[in-house]
Amino acid sequence: xxxxxxxxxxxxxxxxxxxxxxxxxxxxxxxxxxxxxxxxxxxxxxxxxxxxxxxxxxxxxxxxxxxxxxxxxxxxxxxxxxxxxxxxxxxxxxxxxxxxxxxxxxxxxxxxxxxxxxxxxxxxxxxxxxxxxxxxxxxxxxxxxxxxxxxxxxxxxxxxxxxxxxxxxxxxxxxxxxxxxxxxxxxxxxxxxxxxxxxxxxxxxxxxxx
Numbered sequence: 001x002x003x004x005x006x007x008x009x010x011x012x013x014x015x016x017x018x019x020x021x022x023x024x025x026x027x028x029x030x031x032x033x034x035x036x037x038x039x040x041x042x043x044x045x046x047x048x049x050x051x052x053x054x055x056x057x058x059x060x061x062x063x064x065x066x067x068x069x070x071x072x073x074x075x076x077x078x079x080x081x082x083x084x085x086x087x088x089x090x091x092x093x094x095x096x097x098x099x100x101x102x103x104x105x106x107x108x109x110x111x112x113x114x115x116x117x118x119x120x121x122x123x124x125x126x127x128x129x130x131x132x133x134x135x136x137x138x139x140x141x142x143x144x145x146x147x148x149x150x151x152x153x154x155x156x157x158x159x160x161x162x163x164x165x166x167x168x169x170x171x172x173x174x175x176x177x178x179x180x181x182x183x184x185x186x187x188x189x190x191x192x193x194x195x196x197x198x199x200x201x202x203x204x205x206x207x208x209x210x
Contacts, residue, residue, distance in 0.1 A: 001149055003129050004109040006069040006089045008049050021045070035060065138177075162186060172196060 015030035018037030028048040033055055043063035052072045061081040071091045078098040087107045097117035105125040115135045123143035131151040138156050144164040155175040162182040168189030173196065 001129065001131065001151055003111050003131055004089050005111075006049070006071055006091055008051055008069055008071060012049075012051055015050070 056076040120140040157177040171191040173193040
């Protein structure tokens with residue numbers, strides 16, 4: 001699957017986010033390494049062509065925030081709340097998304113690589129052309145979400161919750177887990193490894209004869 005990369009310029013000037021928000025809620029073309037001075041609650045902020053580098057969003061709350069052509073590199077988004085957020089052509093590289101709450105979000109052309117994202121909440125969200133590669137997603141919530149061209153490659157998914165989310169067309173064969181929260185109906189059309197298939201069969205009470 002080809003995911004359109006963020007359209008960010010290579011040379012970007014540093015932005016002081018506190019000063020920028022005092023002038024406008026549309027912030028574009030720059031790098032941000034600190035969110036110091038930002039209030040705990042911000043709404044309807046648009047970030048366009050921003051490279052976030054080692055920035056901490058921990059425990060901040062954004063409502064209807066938009067990220068367009070953005071890169072998050074080694075950032076800490078632990079326990080951030082982003083209700084109804086929009087992500088379009090965005091990359092998360094080696095970030096912490098522990099407990100990040102991005103419910104009712106819209107993600108299109110998004111790539112996540114080597115992120116620690118236990119307890120990430122993407123419930124009620126729409127994901128289109130989104131790839132998770134080598135991400136730790138134990139106990140993550142994808143409840144009642146829509147997946148369209150979503151890849152999960154070499155991820156940890158133990159106790160991930162896919163209730164009311166169809167996994168038709170999703171390949172789980174390279175990912176690992178001891179248990180998934182998902183119905184047999186929502187597993188239809190999903191690709192799994194032989195070992196995973198045996199695990200699902202045992203969960204249905206089927207006796208596997210060696």
